Amino acid sequence: MAAEVIRVLVVDDHPVVRQGLRTFLDLQDDITVVGEAADGASCVAAAESLLPDVVLLDLRMPGTDGVYALNALREAGNKARVLVITSFTEPVGIVPAVRAGAAGYVYKDVDPLALAAAVRSVHAGHVLLHPDVARLLAEGDTRPGGATLTAREREVLAQVAQGNSNRQIARELTLSEKTVKSHMTAILGKLGLHDRTQAALYAVRTGLVSPAGR
Missing domain, CATH: 1.10.10.10 (Winged helix-like DNA-binding domain superfamily/Winged helix DNA-binding domain)
Structure with missing residues (x-):
């Protein structure tokens, strides 16, 4: 039996970043990118129509940011698991996103294979938090x-x-x-x-x- 394919929505305000993430993730046999969004509001709309399993979400975006998207997704009852991909290096910068419902986070300089592993992990129900973030929470x-x-x-x-x-x-x-x-x-x-x-x-x-x- 073929493995379940994980449907991913990529959300980032930089087109080149979205394209890079899409290109790599689509190379994985068990992951497919079903759509892209450039801010929090379009993320929520895309998640409602595309029903992704995992949302790969940037936090810093102009207009409606990642925390807005997390809150809106939760209020809408969307079941997608959210993996934040961030340039924040201090744990305190991640806390608002986790409080808003993120299942975990990776840094933007993450190794591509580690990113794919993180997508699989949050899809499987795991929570990816560094101990420092858990302590702050x-x-x-x-x-x-x-x-x-x-x-x-x-x-x-x-x-x-x-x-x-x-x-x-x-x-x-x-x-x-x-x-x-x-x-x-x-x-x-x-x-x-x-x-x-x-x-x-x-x-x-x-x-x-x-x-x-x-």
């Missing part, structure tokens, strides 16, 4: 820490933080996928979180798992 997180999770919910949360999908969690914990989904709904509700990325960050903040850096 934890320091700035003022959510109450008193929510009580059951032992099973903590096990599920730990699996989420390791980047496992519901199917993988079900297999690992000998549960049905439906049960895993129910646990996830309960976890997010109890902790006041929006998505799996925030749940993974919570697990790091509370010491349930250690942050995994690249």
Whole structure:
């Protein structure tokens, strides 16, 4: 059976950057670029019409930037995983994007093969954060820490933080996928979180798992 092809939307305000990313990614057997956008607003429109699996998103763009796009995608309920590609070198520059829902980030000088690996990783449900970014997020997180999770919910949360999908969690914990989904709904509700990325960050903040850096 042929491997699933990952549909990628490339978002950057520089045409030469978009073309370079498209050219490389289209060489991968399991990745195809389905479209391009030059700012946050056009990213949101393109994601709605093209339904990419992964959005490769620049942060610094004129007009509507990457953080705008992340917030708008989340508000629209778009299921695409977002991988930020950035020129920021200080972890603090990445924090707003991760808070807005980015699943991870790579630098613009990333090795091409590492970029393809990162696209595959976020598509598979992993969260790509350097420990310094996880620390900054934890320091700035003022959510109450008193929510009580059951032992099973903590096990599920730990699996989420390791980047496992519901199917993988079900297999690992000998549960049905439906049960895993129910646990996830309960976890997010109890902790006041929006998505799996925030749940993974919570697990790091509370010491349930250690942050995994690249």
